[in-house]
Amino acid sequence: MLSRKELFKDTLKKAAHAWKRTVELHLTEEEANLLRLYIDQPGYVDLHWVMFVPAIKGQGTEEQQKKWLTMAYKFQIIGTYAQTELGHGSNVQGLETTATFDPSTDEFIMHSPTLTSSKWWPGGLGKTSTHAVVYARLITEGKDYGIHGFIMQLRSLDDHSPLPGITIGDIGGKFGSGAYNSMDNGVMRLDHVRIPRDQMLMRLAQVTREGKYVHSDVPKQLLYGTMVYVRQTIVADASRALSRAVCIAVRYGAIRKQFGSKAGGPETQVLNYKTQQSRLFPFLASAYAFRFVGQWLKWLYTDVTQKLESKDFSTLPEAHACTAGLKSVTTSATADAIEECQKLCGGHGYLNSSGLPELFAVNLPACTYEGDNVVLLLQVARFLMKTVSQVASGKQPVGTTAYMGNIQHLMQCKSVVNTVEDWLNPAAIKEVFEARALRMAVNCAQNISKAPSQEEGFEAAVAHVQLIIVTKFIEKLQEDILGHGVKEQLQKLCGIYALHLIHKHLGDFLSTGCVTARQGSLANERLGKLYAQVRPNAVALVDAFDYTDHYLGSALGRYDGDVYSALYKEAWKDPLNETVVPDGYQEHLRPLLKQQLKLSRL
Numbered sequence: 366m367l368s369r370k371e372l373f374k375d376t377l378k379k380a381a382h383a384w385k386r387t388v389e390l391h392l393t394e395e396e397a398n399l400l401r402l403y404i405d406q407p408g409y410v411d412l413h414w415v416m417f418v419p420a421i422k423g424q425g426t427e428e429q430q431k432k433w434l435t436m437a438y439k440f441q442i443i444g445t446y447a448q449t450e451l452g453h454g455s456n457v458q459g460l461e462t463t464a465t466f467d468p469s470t471d472e473f474i475m476h477s478p479t480l481t482s483s484k485w486w487p488g489g490l491g492k493t494s495t496h497a498v499v500y501a502r503l504i505t506e507g508k509d510y511g512i513h514g515f516i517m518q519l520r521s522l523d524d525h526s527p528l529p530g531i532t533i534g535d536i537g538g539k540f541g542s543g544a545y546n547s548m549d550n551g552v553m554r555l556d557h558v559r560i561p562r563d564q565m566l567m568r569l570a571q572v573t574r575e576g577k578y579v580h581s582d583v584p585k586q587l588l589y590g591t592m593v594y595v596r597q598t599i600v601a602d603a604s605r606a607l608s609r610a611v612c613i614a615v616r617y618g619a620i621r622k623q624f625g626s627k628a629g630g631p632e633t634q635v636l637n638y639k640t641q642q643s644r645l646f647p648f649l650a651s652a653y654a655f656r657f658v659g660q661w662l663k664w665l666y667t668d669v670t671q672k673l674e675s676k677d678f679s680t681l682p683e684a685h686a687c688t689a690g691l692k693s694v695t696t697s698a699t700a701d702a703i704e705e706c707q708k709l710c711g712g713h714g715y716l717n718s719s720g721l722p723e724l725f726a727v728n729l730p731a732c733t734y735e736g737d738n739v740v741l742l743l744q745v746a747r748f749l750m751k752t753v754s755q756v757a758s759g760k761q762p763v764g765t766t767a768y769m770g771n772i773q774h775l776m777q778c779k780s781v782v783n784t785v786e787d788w789l790n791p792a793a794i795k796e797v798f799e800a801r802a803l804r805m806a807v808n809c810a811q812n813i814s815k816a817p818s819q820e821e822g823f824e825a826a827v828a829h830v831q832l833i834i835v836t837k838f839i840e841k842l843q844e845d846i847l848g849h850g851v852k853e854q855l856q857k858l859c860g861i862y863a864l865h866l867i868h869k870h871l872g873d874f875l876s877t878g879c880v881t882a883r884q885g886s887l888a889n890e891r892l893g894k895l896y897a898q899v900r901p902n903a904v905a906l907v908d909a910f911d912y913t914d915h916y917l918g919s920a921l922g923r924y925d926g927d928v929y930s931a932l933y934k935e936a937w938k939d940p941l942n943e944t945v946v947p948d949g950y951q952e953h954l955r956p957l958l959k960q961q962l963k964l965s966r967l
């Protein structure tokens with residue numbers, strides 16, 4: 366087991382190799398990010414590519430992009446994204462770091478006025494990054510203009526030592542043994558560090574040589590643009606992480622046999638147990654659902670970005686709501702699912718050699734970073750409340766809220782489901798999800814004047830986001846899908862995804878009158894049939910993810926199914942097995958045993 370310093374050094378070696386190859390092969394950002402996935406260590410390249418570069422692209426002028434991105438692409442500098450502080454993370458407008466303009470020297474003075482203003486968490490800040498985009502309160506002519514981005518050099522490019530006025534280090538070990546412990550999330554305090562005025566990212570606003578603050582004609586929310594970008598990438602990462610966990614649990618469930626042997630025959634595969642299927646197959650369906658919605662979200666983000674280029678900001682609120690909501694729902698579901706997959710593998714799921722503890726440790730923080738999932742869903746609730754009031758004033762909603770325009774029908778419709786088979790009808794499913802989401806949003810809007818309830822808003826936001834995921838799965842199935850029988854299997858998975866949500870949130874569907882108790886029990890009956898229908902193809906459906914054993918990193922999820930010999934072999938690799946008599950025996954155990962033995966003979 367590597368110590369944290371050895372783990373860090375090992376990852377730095379891998380990352381430096383990856384960067385070198387990135388430059389030698391002239392990889393694009395997309396390709397570099399794929400490389401990131403290959404080395405699969407939450408390492409340095411994440412923040413450089415995933416946040417430092419996008420922040421400069423999104424908030425820098427053409428001139429600033431040319432200057433800084435040229436160096437960043439060639440890894441002449443290594444950057445991070447320093448926004449969160451010890452005292453503030455969610456509340457960006459509450460950040461305390463200051464950037465005070467000094468007209469006498471044409472510089473900004475970057476300063477950490479309080480302990481809580483210490484930058485805290487930025488990945489790669491602790492030991493690796495030479496530069497950062499630092500978010501600070503811009504103060505000029507004695508006025509505080511709020512949070513803006515500034516490019517700062519942190520370390521010497523000669524000997525990597527911190528520059529004068531900068532105290533910088535790692536914030537210490539984190540959850541789990543591997544995973545994020547290879548990442549040097551850092552702490553930084555600034556003591557009146559001076560930077561040139563042209564290192565303020567000036568696409569959204571600028572300060573003139575005389576110190577005048579000038580806001581440009583783009584919405585101030587573009588300051589948050591990098592977070593929108595990362596949130597949409599996290600949805601794709603969540604689908605990958607979930608599909609890895611499901612691949613391990615399904616393959617192991619097909620290998621593992623417990624009980625059920627008749628007259629000395631073979632025991633039963635645990636994957637055949639109904640309880641195992643009802644716990645595992647919704648995750649299998651979710652893995653496909655999140656992959657499809659992640660593909661759509663990437664399209665949405667690209668479309669919004671293109672519109673922004675032509676100064677069309679109309680879809681920015683939709684982009685924020687969709688990326689915030691989908692990041693929140695998919696990462697929460699993924700973290701819960703990985704933990705459950707660990708339990709679905711019994712004792713062996715708890716071993717590091719199963720690959721599941723590491724997968725959990727790497728993906729759990731996704732519920733927090735890039736925006737706490739509750740805080741983000743409250744942003745979606747805010748977006749929905751605005752949309753409901755616009756509908757009330759006659760404005761036709763578009764995009765993912767277009768269904769709200771059908772308010773007359775959706776507020777009073779009854780589900781058409783009468784038989785178990787009716788729950789296979791995508792239109793019937795989509796209608797109950799639309800009705801549930803709309804009625805919960807309207808109920809929340811109506812109550813908001815009385816007692817603004819965060820819970821109602823939160824739940825309405827979840828309903829809206831789940832509708833998006835179900836809708837995108839249904840739309841995917843309307844496309845041409847190659848492969849004999851593939852579409853039929855995906856239709857079953859779409860049914861499982863939607864009906865397991867109806868089962869899980871039946872209270873919502875009943876309390877809003879979208880389904881009756883009988884329709885709810887028909888949905889459960891349908892779900893049980895779908896599990897049985899998917900069982901024969903479950904292994905094929907996870908093989909379809911096409912993960913190598915290396916990438917899966919799991920003795921339980923091996924493609925060849927040779928689990929027990931893999932577990933046994935892995936055990937002996939543990940450093941504890943380097944000696945048959947353990948260290949410590951002579952000092953601690955032997956005296957006790959000998960003494961007790963002697964006593965027993967008295």
Ligand SMILES: CCCCC/C=C\C/C=C\C/C=C\CCCCC(=O)SCCNC(=O)CCNC(=O)[C@H](O)C(C)(C)COP(=O)(O)OP(=O)(O)OC[C@H]1O[C@@H](n2cnc3c(N)ncnc32)[C@H](O)[C@@H]1OP(=O)(O)O
Nearest residue numbers: 411454455456457458586589602603685728731734735736
């Ligand atoms: C599971 C997969 C894991 C795999 C692991 C591998 C790799 C993963 C890949 C990448 C990740 C790698 C490393 C991790 C990096 C993590 C980096 C970070 O964490 S960076 C810091 C992230 N911090 C946050 O997200 C902060 C969250 N808080 C906020 O976003 C804001 O403070 C706020 C909550 C939104 C509140 O904003 P504000 O204080 O301005 O108040 P409001 O009045 O609510 O908003 C004003 C206005 O602006 C709109 N708006 C808000 N945000 C945005 C946005 N992002 N885009 C567009 N518009 C936005 C908001 O809707 C309001 O509009 P209006 O209603 O019209 O007034």
Ligand SMILES: Cc1cc2nc3c(=O)[nH]c(=O)nc-3n(C[C@H](O)[C@H](O)[C@H](O)COP(=O)(O)OP(=O)(O)OC[C@H]3O[C@@H](n4cnc5c(N)ncnc54)[C@H](O)[C@@H]3O)c2cc1C
Nearest residue numbers: 446448449453454455486487488730733734735736737739
């Ligand atoms: C592994 C990891 C990597 C990170 N990397 C970076 C990085 O590279 N750069 C960077 O700048 N930051 C980074 N962060 C910081 C991260 O972005 C913040 O931790 C995140 O935004 C959450 O903010 P917070 O910690 O202030 O949580 P808080 O907001 O303090 O959350 C604490 C609790 O309060 C609740 N809460 C907060 N506000 C409200 C509200 N208005 N209504 C209801 N409930 C509320 C939350 O739901 C949560 O339950 C990283 C964090 C982690 C864990």
